[in-house]
Amino acid sequence: MNTRTRLVTLIVLGVAVVVAVAIVLTMTLNRPKEAIKPDPVAATVPVALSAEGLPKDFKIGVIFTFGQSGEPGSEYNRAVQGTVVAAERFTQGGAAVDLRTQNDRGTEDGARAAVAALADQGVSGIVVASTGPQASAAAKAAGERGLAVILPYADPAEPGPTIWTTTPSAASVDAALATSLAGKSKVMLVSDGGAIPASIQATQTLNLQDFEDVTGLAQEAAIRTGDQLLPLAENAPAGSESVRVSDPADAVVVSAATPQRLARLVQALQSRDVSVPLILSDGATAPAFASALAELDGSASGQLVSVAAAGGDGAALQQDAQGRGMSAFLSALRLASGDAQIKNLTGDAPLSTDAWAADAASHDAVVALVRAAALAGNGDPAKVATALRSVSLGAGEGLAGSTLDFSTPEALTSKAMPVYASDQDLGLRPADEKAPRLVWVAAPATP
Template sequence: MSPRTRLMTLLVAAAAVVVAAVVALTVMLNRPAEAIRPDPVAATVPVALDADGLPEDLSIGVVLTYGQSGEPGSEYNRAAQGAVVAAERFAQGGAVVTLSAQNDRGTEDGARAAVEALAEQGMAGIVVASSGPQAEAAARAAGELGLAAILPYAQPSEPAPSLWTMMPSGTSVEVALRTAVNGATSVLLVNDGGTAPTSVPIAQTLDLQNFDDVAGLAQEAAVLTGDQQRAPGAPVGTDAGAAGSTDAVIVSAATPQRLARLVQALQARDVSVPLILPDGATAPAFASALSELDGTASGQLVGIAPSAGDSAALQQDAQGRGMSAFLSAVRLTAGDADVKNLTGDAPFSADAWAADPASHDAVVGLVRAAGLAGSGDPSEVAEALRSVSLGPGEGLAGPALDFSRPEALTAKATPVYASPQDLGLRPADGNAPRLVWVPAPAPTPSP
């Protein structure tokens, strides 16, 4: 081959390489962006849950405040039915998990007695499905006994090696609250026995105890937001703000039922600014009370909570598939007329609309620890739980939990928005309130 021919051959080959590289680069730059591939959790989050190493006759206690009429602490009774769903999922996988409920009677003494009774019955661990002083008393009693206790809805007042909370941290809640009021220049606090936020500047406070009734409080709030006129001749307090000056309202109350009453009264006076609800709004009792009062579930209502509601099942990620499996289990459990609620006095189906992932995941955590320990001994379960980190792959429905620390929840609180949309993910129930919490504002319907 002549030098000229050899040179031409090399040039053609080089050109071919360049063309091929350009074509490859063009294809790579212009191909549609590849969707994030889901991790392989779907195959490991079936409705039925296996429990390797689980001892026979494992029993888990649940401390409740009985009642459905607004007793403090009872607001989570229906949410706590998620524990039943967890037990049924393990039963489908061949493991028997027995749940035993005890009434704390709404008192600290009753809470201590409930925990002691469960300990005497040989519980491997307990779920404290209450709130307030009695939940703290139950936690202290469990800590003194070395009994593993998980609190889905409360913070223990005193730390102990065998106590865990699934509540978001106080810092996380305050950050989310600041995010929710972002841009507001004059924040009004409407209060009925609740706590005042510490991280958000409050321009003015309206306390129900200073009004004749909730309607009077709501009227004054509506004047301050500019949604109502002050009545001619009506007295104006020396600390009253200027009419129309308020651009956000934080609503706080001692119980979800009282919170719903405040919200409905504000809505009845056409208050149009965001109503931010830092505590109690995501409890089923709030949704139920608001519905009974003919209040409205809309994006105007802003709660503060981890993004762990039913809408998480729509996410294309591991948590979405974990939540989807949980909701499938809720539907299956509700379809079995023989499955009763925690107290055994009504079918599970009556509370299927409210059964939440937090109580479910608390039971899953205790079962996984018992399986790891290979024992139902409370001290061994508590020791094993301290080394456990769980996610959807282990059967959780909500965010990941890390029990190596007292605050097991790994997710942070965020603003969540109310929506009346029926996602169709739970059993149809004409008596259930229609309120779901979503991590982004619900779109406003077109007129």
């Protein structure tokens, strides 16, 4: 083969290769994309959690307000039993977690003393499950000692480099409240000392302090919603008939200083047959509200609307990563509740007593601190805090709730959303006839 013939042959082969590549590329680019499938439902989030690198004798402090009689800051002391579930999961996986508990006694001084006591015991981080001034005092005291501190139920008054909250942001809560009131133009506020969200634009307000009792307030509210008749004037002619207000309120925002007082307002409004939506701005998702409403024979109906982070027990039914994470948490809760030897945080009763209230937020706070310590390979509080600032955690790391990103003080990545009360038993927690029948779901029940 001469040089000219060889050159022609190489050119032809080169053209053929280019054409072949073009055909393959065209077929690849025009191939129909495979439909996106949900994450597999298989239990890829195990009940037992491992933590390679976790130091021995690892200790986490838990601060909350003892008592079940409405003590300030005690509204989440049953929800925080989720920390026990997290500790049990790691223990099952061969990574022992020692929970040390302190009572803040409902005061700022008590909170500071609780932090000091836990620091003396050598804890690597603290979960503060109280609310109000004592929660802020505990967070500040822990921050001053360089201790990593996570608040699942409150915002710290003074943020710090080792202080995180996993509650929805204030802006997110305001937006969710606005969503729950979409289409409502005649909003009435009923208050018993609670904070008034900035997003609430009420056209009228009723304060309990202006009435002799809660029954009087509820009656007036029912009149203004058109659910009760206007009283006849004293000088009304004989035979006059009562009428309803001509421009009734179409929603009621209910606010109170504590979940127990909130439940009292809600039950009173229900007893007067107020039928419009009752928007509960704060405290309704605390176990203390559910208990108080049940004791008052109030109704857990879809009429009650509150605001919470995405998730809750119902998330376990989702076919995604969060669904698997919540399902694993609830499975661990059922297993731990079946063992009478596993006690609550105070050690005075089996965990099963509070299984109906133990939540994902407190569970995830413990998971986060464990993951940070394992990453640091050290229980030194400063190193744990430094490691925590570098992580973002999700269901793959054992969380039951939404993803947490600790690069910012507000670690929760999901936004708040309206949630609706229901008395439906989802069958995901241990059966307990004494537990209040109230769960919060993402959508109201349909008739």
